[in-house]
Amino acid sequence: MSKIEKSQKVLGLKYPIVSLSPMDGITDSPFRQIIKKYGNPDIIFTEFTHVQGLLMAPWNTLKHFYYEEVERPVIAQIYGQDPELFYHATKIVIALGFDGVDINMGCPAKKVRAAGSGAALIRTPDIAREIIFQVKRGVNDWVKDGKLTGMSNKAMKTVEANVTIFRNRLKKMNIEVDNNSNFKGRQNLIGKCIEIPVSVKTRIGYDEPVTESWIKNLEKESPEWISIHGRTLKQMYGGGADWDELKKAVEITDIPIMTNGDVKEFSDIKKMLDHTGSIGVLVGRASFGNPWVFNKDYENMEISQEEKIRVMIEHAELFDQLNDSEEKAFVQMRKHFGWYMKGFDRAKELRSKLVRVRSLSDLKESLKEFS
Numbered sequence: 001m002s003k004i005e006k007s008q009k010v011l012g013l014k015y016p017i018v019s020l021s022p023m024d025g026i027t028d029s030p031f032r033q034i035i036k037k038y039g040n041p042d043i044i045f046t047e048f049t050h051v052q053g054l055l056m057a058p059w060n061t062l063k064h065f066y067y068e069e070v071e072r073p074v075i076a077q078i079y080g081q082d083p084e085l086f087y088h089a090t091k092i093v094i095a096l097g098f099d100g101v102d103i104n105m106g107c108p109a110k111k112v113r114a115a116g117s118g119a120a121l122i123r124t125p126d127i128a129r130e131i132i133f134q135v136k137r138g139v140n141d142w143v144k145d146g147k148l149t150g151m152s153n154k155a156m157k158t159v160e161a162n163v164t165i166f167r168n169r170l171k172k173m174n175i176e177v178d179n180n181s182n183f184k185g186r187q188n189l190i191g192k193c194i195e196i197p198v199s200v201k202t203r204i205g206y207d208e209p210v211t212e213s214w215i216k217n218l219e220k221e222s223p224e225w226i227s228i229h230g231r232t233l234k235q236m237y238g239g240g241a242d243w244d245e246l247k248k249a250v251e252i253t254d255i256p257i258m259t260n261g262d263v264k265e266f267s268d269i270k271k272m273l274d275h276t277g278s279i280g281v282l283v284g285r286a287s288f289g290n291p292w293v294f295n296k297d298y299e300n301m302e303i304s305q306e307e308k309i310r311v312m313i314e315h316a317e318l319f320d321q322l323n324d325s326e327e328k329a330f331v332q333m334r335k336h337f338g339w340y341m342k343g344f345d346r347a348k349e350l351r352s353k354l355v356r357v358r359s360l361s362d363l364k365e366s367l368k369e370f371s
C-alpha cells in the first residue's frame, strides 16, 4: 500500500498528515482551538484521560473531553491498565461524539508506569493487545446497540448530567444545541452512531529500543494507525528522538505509522517525513506559544509581538470561559504566557508580572503598556 493510500486510512486524510500531539496539562480545548485557528493541523488529540476516571465521570474529568466543533477531527486519548475498563470507557468516548479513540501506551510518568499503564504496557505485550481488542469491541458493540455499560446507575446519571452541563455551556456561549444529541455532536448519547477508528500512541521501547517486536505485537490487533515517539520510556523527554528507529517501524509493518519526536520547527516536518517514510508527523512542544508552527507559510511569517499578545489574550479568554473565571484554574495559564513571550522586548519585566496574574482582568491590565 502506498503512503497516500495509507494516509487515507486515517480519517480519509491526505498525505502528509500533520497533527498536534496529545499533551497532558496543555492540549485542553482552549489551546486546541487556538492551534486549530492559527496553525490548522490535520488532526488534534485531547490530553490523556484515565479510563476509570471517565467511568466515574466527574466534571473535572469530563472537562478534558470538552471540545468545540471547530476542533474536528478531534481524537480522545485514554489510558489505563485494565482492558475491561477500556471497553466501557470507549463507549463514553463515542457517546461524546469524538472522531477517534487513541490508546496511550507511551506515557513515562512514574505514577502512570507504576500502575502498569502508559509506556509500561511495552513490558506487558499481552495486556497491550487485549486493550486494543477491548477498545475495538467497545466500538463494535456501541454501533450495534448504542448502550453505555460498566457504570453504576449513579455514574451513568452523572455522565448524562455532565452532558447537560456541556449543553448549557454551549447555550450560554450562544451556540445552537440540538437537545436530542450530546454536545451537538453527531451521535446521540443513547442512539446509534458511526464507527470510529482505534489508534495507539507509543514509544520505541522501555529501557532500550524494541521497535520491531513491539510494533509486530501491536500489529496483531490491527489498530487503524500507530503514532510512535522516537524515545524509550527511560529517556523520558531527554536525549534525542531516534528517527532511525522510527524509519524501522515504518518499514516493518503495513499499519500506517505517524512519527513523533523533536520536530522543532516547520521545516523539520518535511525532514522527518523524508527520513522515516511515515504518513504523518505529530508535533508537541514546538507548539508551545507558537500555534503558527503548523502553518504552511510559517517560514515566511513574521509574527509581531502585538499579534502574539492578541492571541495570548484570545487564548486566556477561551480558558476563562471554560473554567467559569475560576482564579485557581487561571493559574494554569501562566506557563502559556511564558511561552508566548519568548523573544519579546522587555520580556523579563513582563514575565515578572505575568507569573503573578490570577485572572483575565489581571492579564489585560499587565499587558496594557506592552501592546
Ligand SMILES: Cc1cc2nc3c(=O)[nH]c(=O)nc-3n(C[C@H](O)[C@H](O)[C@H](O)COP(=O)(O)O)c2cc1C
Residues within 6 Å of the ligand: 021, 022, 023, 024, 025, 026, 047, 048, 077, 104, 106, 107, 201, 229, 237, 260, 261, 262, 263, 282, 283, 284, 285, 286
Ligand atoms: C507536558 C507534556 C505532556 C504530555 N502528555 C502526553 C499525553 O497526555 N499523551 C501522550 O500520548 N503523550 C504526551 N506527551 C508526549 C507528547 O505527545 C510527544 O510525544 C513528545 O512531547 C515528543 O514530541 P515533541 O518532541 O514534538 O514534543 C506529553 C509531552 C509533554 C511535554
